[in-house]
Amino acid sequence: MVKIDEVARAAGVSISTVSYALSGKRPVSAETRRRIQAAVHELGYSPNAGARMLAGSQTNIFALSEPLRADSHAPSHMSFMHAMTVAARRKEYDMLLLTDEDASAGMKRVAQSGLVDAILVLDVAPDDARVEIARASATPTIFVGIPNDHEGLVCVDLDFEHATVEAVDRLADAGHRAVGLIGGSERAYEKSNFPSRVRAALSERATERGMSAVSVASGPVVTDRSQVRRSVRRFVENGVTGIVLHAPEEVLQVVLVELAALGKSVPGDVSIVSVGSSFDTDAQPTPIDSIPLVPQSSCELAVDLAIELIAGRPVASGLHLIAPTYLERGSVAPVPSA
Amino acid sequence: MVKIDEVARAAGVSISTVSYALSGKRPVSAETRRRIQAAVHELGYSPNAGARMLAGSQTNIFALSEPLRADSHAPSHMSFMHAMTVAARRKEYDMLLLTDEDASAGMKRVAQSGLVDAILVLDVAPDDARVEIARASATPTIFVGIPNDHEGLVCVDLDFEHATVEAVDRLADAGHRAVGLIGGSERAYEKSNFPSRVRAALSERATERGMSAVSVASGPVVTDRSQVRRSVRRFVENGVTGIVLHAPEEVLQVVLVELAALGKSVPGDVSIVSVGSSFDTDAQPTPIDSIPLVPQSSCELAVDLAIELIAGRPVASGLHLIAPTYLERGSVAPVPSA
DNA sequence: TTGAAAGCGATACCAC
DNA sequence: GTGGTATCGCTTTCAA
Numbered sequence: 014m015v016k017i018d019e020v021a022r023a024a025g026v027s028i029s030t031v032s033y034a035l036s037g038k039r040p041v042s043a044e045t046r047r048r049i050q051a052a053v054h055e056l057g058y059s060p061n062a063g064a065r066m067l068a069g070s071q072t073n074i075f076a077l078s079e080p081l082r083a084d085s086h087a088p089s090h091m092s093f094m095h096a097m098t099v100a101a102r103r104k105e106y107d108m109l110l111l112t113d114e115d116a117s118a119g120m121k122r123v124a125q126s127g128l129v130d131a132i133l134v135l136d137v138a139p140d141d142a143r144v145e146i147a148r149a150s151a152t153p154t155i156f157v158g159i160p161n162d163h164e165g166l167v168c169v170d171l172d173f174e175h176a177t178v179e180a181v182d183r184l185a186d187a188g189h190r191a192v193g194l195i196g197g198s199e200r201a202y203e204k205s206n207f208p209s210r211v212r213a214a215l216s217e218r219a220t221e222r223g224m225s226a227v228s229v230a231s232g233p234v235v236t237d238r239s240q241v242r243r244s245v246r247r248f249v250e251n252g253v254t255g256i257v258l259h260a261p262e263e264v265l266q267v268v269l270v271e272l273a274a275l276g277k278s279v280p281g282d283v284s285i286v287s288v289g290s291s292f293d294t295d296a297q298p299t300p301i302d303s304i305p306l307v308p309q310s311s312c313e314l315a316v317d318l319a320i321e322l323i324a325g326r327p328v329a330s331g332l333h334l335i336a337p338t339y340l341e342r343g344s345v346a347p348v349p350s351a
Numbered sequence: 352m353v354k355i356d357e358v359a360r361a362a363g364v365s366i367s368t369v370s371y372a373l374s375g376k377r378p379v380s381a382e383t384r385r386r387i388q389a390a391v392h393e394l395g396y397s398p399n400a401g402a403r404m405l406a407g408s409q410t411n412i413f414a415l416s417e418p419l420r421a422d423s424h425a426p427s428h429m430s431f432m433h434a435m436t437v438a439a440r441r442k443e444y445d446m447l448l449l450t451d452e453d454a455s456a457g458m459k460r461v462a463q464s465g466l467v468d469a470i471l472v473l474d475v476a477p478d479d480a481r482v483e484i485a486r487a488s489a490t491p492t493i494f495v496g497i498p499n500d501h502e503g504l505v506c507v508d509l510d511f512e513h514a515t516v517e518a519v520d521r522l523a524d525a526g527h528r529a530v531g532l533i534g535g536s537e538r539a540y541e542k543s544n545f546p547s548r549v550r551a552a553l554s555e556r557a558t559e560r561g562m563s564a565v566s567v568a569s570g571p572v573v574t575d576r577s578q579v580r581r582s583v584r585r586f587v588e589n590g591v592t593g594i595v596l597h598a599p600e601e602v603l604q605v606v607l608v609e610l611a612a613l614g615k616s617v618p619g620d621v622s623i624v625s626v627g628s629s630f631d632t633d634a635q636p637t638p639i640d641s642i643p644l645v646p647q648s649s650c651e652l653a654v655d656l657a658i659e660l661i662a663g664r665p666v667a668s669g670l671h672l673i674a675p676t677y678l679e680r681g682s683v684a685p686v687p688s689a
Numbered sequence: 690t691t692g693a694a695a696g697c698g699a700t701a702c703c704a705c
Numbered sequence: 706g707t708g709g710t711a712t713c714g715c716t717t718t719c720a721a
Contacts, residue, residue: 014465016714027692032716039717042690062466063404064714067697072401077448087426098450102457107466108448110415112436119440127352128400128445354698365708370700377701380706402698405713 015056023052035060066127075106075319076129078120078143080113080136084200086261089291089308093135093157096308100316106130117146124152131319133157137168139206153322155315159332161206167322169315169333173207173289176304176337177214177257180286183302183339184255185222187284188348192219192255193248194228195241195268211259211288227253238267245271249283254348256285258301262292269299280346300342310335353394361390373398404465413444413657414467416458416481418451418474422538424599427629431473431495434646438654444468455484462490469657471495475506477544491660493653497670499544505660507653507671511545511627514642514675515552515595518624521640521677522593523560525622526686530557531591532566533582533606535598549597549626565591576605583609587621592686594623596639600630607637618684638680648673 021028026045033039034049041049052058066072077097079090098108109129111119120143123129129152134143137158144162147154156168184192194215202208212228219226229244245268248256258265265287269279277283279299287294287303294303314333321328359366364383371377372387379387390396404410415435417428436446447467449457458481461467467490472481475496482500485492494506522530532553540546550566557564567582583606586594596603603625607617615621617637625632625641632641652671659666 014463018714028715029693029717030691033691036716040690045690057463059460059463061405061714062464063401063408063410063699064697065716066401067399067405067699068714068716070401070697070716074447087429091425091429094448095450098448099452102450102453107461109412110432110436110446110448112433112440114437115440122397123445125352125395125397126400356698366699367701367709368707371707374700378706383706399698402713403700405715406698406700408700408713 014061015058017058017060020049020052020056020058023056024048070127071323072128072130073106074109074129075101075316076109076111076120076123076132078111078116078132078134080116080138082113082136082204084198084204085136089261090136092291092308093312096312097133097135097157097315100309100312104316104320106316117142120146120150120152120154124150130323131155133315133319136204138204153319155319155322157311157315158205159207163332165330167318167328167330167333169311169318170207170335171289171306171311172334172337173211174214175334176288177211177259178218179337179339180257180288180304181215181218181222181224183286183345184257184284185219185224187255187345189224189255189284190348191225191227191251191253192257193244193251193253194226195244195256195258195260195264196229197260197264207289208259211257215257224255227251241267242271246275249275249277254283255345256283258285258287259289261290262297265290265294265297265301269297280344282349284345284348286345294340295342299344301344302342303340304337305340307335307338352399353396355396355398358387358390358394358396361394362386408465409661410466410468411444412447412467413439413654414447414449414458414461414470416449416454416470416472418454420451420474420542422536422542423474427599428474430629430646431650434650435471435473435495435653438647438650441651442654442658444654455480458484458488458490458492462488468661469493471653471657474542476542491657493657493660495649495653496543497545501670503668505656505666505668505671507649507656508545508673509627509644509649510672510675511549512552513672514626515549515597516556517675517677518595518626518642519553519556519560519562521624521683522595522622523557523562525593525683527562527593527622528686529563529565529589529591530593530595531582531586531589532564533579533594533596533598533602534567535602545627546597549595553595562593565589579605580609584613587613587615592621593683594621596623596625597627599628600635603628603632603635603639607635618682620687622683622686624683632678633680637682639682640680641678642675643678645673645676 017028017031021031031049034041034046101108120132131153134156137156137160139161141160144160156166159168159170196208216226241264272283279285285301287301289306291306291308294301318328355366355369359369369387372379372384439446458470469491472494475494475498477499479498482498494504497506497508534546554564579602617623623639625639627644629644629646632639656666
């Protein structure tokens, strides 16, 4: 394991110059820097992590607190974990995993031992125990998702309410008079407080636009396709021509199959918009308009905010909402003239 | 951030005694240890991670190399990552995440910087680039899964071959004369070399037991249920009464639905055994006999082996196969007397 | 623009 | 059974 003094010797400079050349915290002449970089490359030097932490009081490690509840949607979680880790690496940070059975204790431990510079919290529940720990800790903490009580916290999320409004508006603009919502399972409404915000925003906006709204929460995906199909049938019977979907990929597929079974085409007879999904609505048999929840966006923002906090720069505590982006895929069309 | 000397002062001992009391590497009188523990608790002390790494040359961190390929099965991956992280924590280790775009570079980096004590490799491909890196590195590395060329490596996995043999034997013992295999997607056969071992073991054992074997790889799960259904129909037409399933949960569900549609009952008409699945075959509408791939088992073994290597204790390089466990759930019954 | 040297906070050797 | 202290490899002040 090659050390900094070997690099210094090889480059014919002092240890401190090597350190500065690598960190860029002090100007180093072009020629000297070149020699140092050559030596670094030559010897395959990378600074000892422990020594760096100790001397620099920065670890370049984030903790990712990721409670894996039995009912969480694995593919979405993976996307977020992955996006977060990649975003961190782009900023030279590594990612340490904190599991659920360890969430509270783990957050304390990594903070107290100075193992990490900041904590990133995924899969935030409305009533999340980690909120209190974050408040009690001096370690910068960013929530991806929004707990009910987010006073003084830094939270990142998609702006679901505006996304929903946008979705309703698109349908209204296309002349649709009745809109239906296919939401997630009942459990989803306890796990996160956004499904209910979507539902509320939809009702409100539909009313404002003079539409009638029918909202339905779908049952647990795999075990209860029939409930989703029932909802779709009810929509059709009630003259709903616009559907807003806030649910996983599997549910969309059931919806599409059922519509086809009822002889309804998309967007010929029924228009669909997906809100806040993190799967690719473009890769569906029928591409679907979407206002996606893009893990990369949330995660990059979260990482940037963490870095600001670490640097001691001011960050507005409160909600950092990501503006929705509407992706047209041709699944919204004017309502058929009855 | 409270330091060791404050604890020492509070307990009225020297810092070395505190260190020894905490590490247990030197006997400390009961009374002294009690006072130290009290002080630790009182002050909320936890040792500085950087200092510890530097002085002790142990980091108590593992790296988890987890290439997230687009076609990987998210729920299984999550199970493994989670199980591995939990197993590590039980041994006082934290887990650092290495992503795919970083796999090779990341492994080198964390090894060279002394950030981790060992590397755990998940989702091993038959022809895995990480094999070479492991060979070139002095950092202990454990593979969960088996690359084709595993010379000199330490690999952990379920003993799929014996598991398959056991499954075939159960069916043979129950009098079944023809056995069918529902495997994963074609891609699965490239991603890991176990699906093909299962297939080979099945053919061989079936022959040994005087059975006829029909092997079928199912298509990509979601987009091609029809292929699975076709296979099931073919099985029934060909008089197959015993099915070995080596595929994800979704495939099992399709199989069960199709059998029902064909008027076949389980285990009345057809017997089924699942091999190497990591979902709960007991939670299915029809519970299924299973020789499960238990993430906990693999991960605990991997962690134990890593610790052995770190401690400098000898570990047999080569395959560490986990003995299969057969779980009876009533899905295997004597072949109906035609 | 560069160098010397004082820490950072533990661990573990050497004494007692 | 306990204490003093050199040491780990870097960062960063202070000097030049």
